[in-house]
Amino acid sequence: MAERFAAEGMKLAIADIHQPSLDEAAAKLRASGATVLAQRVDVADAAAVEAFADRVFAEYGTVHVLCNNAGVAIQQLPVWDHPLENWRWIMGINLWGVIHGIRSFVPRMLASGAEGARCKHGFHGRAHHRVDGRLSVRCDQACRCCTE
Template identity: 45%
Template sequence: MSAGPVAVVTGAASGIGAALARACAARGMALALADVEAGPLAEVAESLRGNGSRVLECAIDVADGDAVAAFATAVRAEFGRVGLACLNAGVVGPRLPVWEQRPEDWRWVLSVNLGGVVNGLTAFIPGLMKQGSGHVLVTASTAALNPVHGGGNGPYAASKHAVLGLCETLREDLGAAGHPVGVSVLCPGPVATRIRDAARNRPDAAGEPRSPSPSFENTITTIDADTAAARALAGVDAGRFLVLTNPGSETEAGARFARLERDLVVE
């Protein structure tokens, strides 16, 4: 990993984001942390400071492009160079068929999961290009590689497929422009986090879930957030574009690709 002494992490107040912050701190990196939940973010930041880490924290909604741009400006002013930008913030909506998802469900999930990544890339990629180094780690999901058994949550699946396609294009753009900035897409399977309680942070009146977002049944082993973070950084170290974290992910994704390959014909 061509990482300098600073790691940026969005969605850092809990789950994989907080675990990524801990893992980067263990490597001796300074931290720039962002999350929409100010209280939990402050707790994570204070815990890391207590262990000797240098931490900048900003309570922002990644769906707000101006706020993300201001965060990036603050990071550059405080630390200068960024070695690793982890664009991790994400939400999941109610598990319902595509035709039952309301417009506000689509807007919220896409504004955070896709719009938040776009805002992060827009804010941080130019600085990485200018310094001629660094790496971007974007959190997608195994839902970007294989549909969830039984369906449900089309907005989430659509957002994660879009993130994967966006990052593939980003990698091509950087290569064509001759910039040595690395790109990795993290595709975790089931991880023990609070993402299914994401409606607590919805900014609109439609935030009350109409149905629970239960665990999605599949053959992929559930892991904890610290294990996911450790495997994420190992994938970045290895220079992998696609980073899987859960045993079984490769089997399910491979089966999906095999199904698609059967249709790769022109009649």
């Protein structure tokens, strides 16, 4: 998505908890000519997401497109064998990360009055497991009701 938005001339604000991945993505986008604000953010931390939103709005004035789509999964164990710590980590990112993004960005997007503001939130709305034992919690349908 970021490459497409950059090709359309949009300024980008990207975030990741993993600094090397963030640096690599920002460098690749900048090499293509994009304007990129990159910040390390743990989306499970409401204050970190709010600080990112503060910086984005301070530097860019408004946001026209929000891709609020951080997500994780764990494959080491069958879903029923995962400790609660794994569930908390996954829900912190896949559910609370989406909620923090909505709360930090969407009200400001609406208040700005910018035309054409769009949001894409999270995963696909349910906790599930596959036969290979992959555990993932998909939450966007639950979050969609907060923004529609």
